[in-house]
Amino acid sequence: MSKIVPVGVSGRHIHLTQEHIEALFGEGYQLTEFKPLSQPGQFASNEQVAVIGPKGEFSKVRILGPARPASQLEVSRTDSFAIGVPAPVRESGNIEGTPGIKVKGPKGEIELDKGVIVAARHIHFHTSDAEKWGIKDKQLLKVRVGGERGVVFENVIARVSDSFALDMHIDTDEANAAGVKNGDSAEIVE
Numbered sequence: 001m002s003k004i005v006p007v008g009v010s011g012r013h014i015h016l017t018q019e020h021i022e023a024l025f026g027e028g029y030q031l032t033e034f035k036p037l038s039q040p041g042q043f044a045s046n047e048q049v050a051v052i053g054p055k056g057e058f059s060k061v062r063i064l065g066p067a068r069p070a071s072q073l074e075v076s077r078t079d080s081f082a083i084g085v086p087a088p089v090r091e092s093g094n095i096e097g098t099p100g101i102k103v104k105g106p107k108g109e110i111e112l113d114k115g116v117i118v119a120a121r122h123i124h125f126h127t128s129d130a131e132k133w134g135i136k137d138k139q140l141l142k143v144r145v146g147g148e149r150g151v152v153f154e155n156v157i158a159r160v161s162d163s164f165a166l167d168m169h170i171d172t173d174e175a176n177a178a179g180v181k182n183g184d185s186a187e188i189v190e
Contacts, residue, residue: 024105055084
């Protein structure tokens with residue numbers, strides 16, 4: 001049985017706490033939805049911020065909602081070089097010991113003391129999909145994408161939850177290297 005998963009390419013984006021949203025946009029501010037994302041209840045917001053590192057900045061970084069328990073900026077390796085922040089590859093949410101960055105919004109700015117990462121490639125599995133394929137949470141997988149620049153991605157982290165929808169997430173560097181775009185398919189290989 002082939003194990004085919006849809007691919008989502010993740011550009012640079014930021015997750016913010018409600019406290020940080022209010023510091024950047026004003027007291028009581030709530031994010032507004034631009035478009036839904038592949039994971040239930042998550043969305044790209046209309047709101048964008050500037051992120052400023054020692055070597056450069058990105059002026060229009062989209063905030064993903066809803067508000068999170070911790071703020072984190074996800075960039076590609078190329079992005080991290082461009083802004084001069086040595087972002088480590090980490091699973092989302094694992095931000096201890098990571099570098100910080102300045103974030104500027106229309107009503108204020110904040111200095112994050114940590115939270116800049118290159119997101120580790122991963123696949124979101126609904127529990128039923130994981131059970132059907134015998135995949136465990138945090139299992140490392142090999143995933144093949146075909147095409148003219150086909151590759152096998154190793155160390156793809158399985159993330160299993162009843163609240164997830166099946167979707168593989170890679171960043172823009174990985175997608176460009178493999179010639180992959182949103183909506184393409186990949187196959188989990190043994």
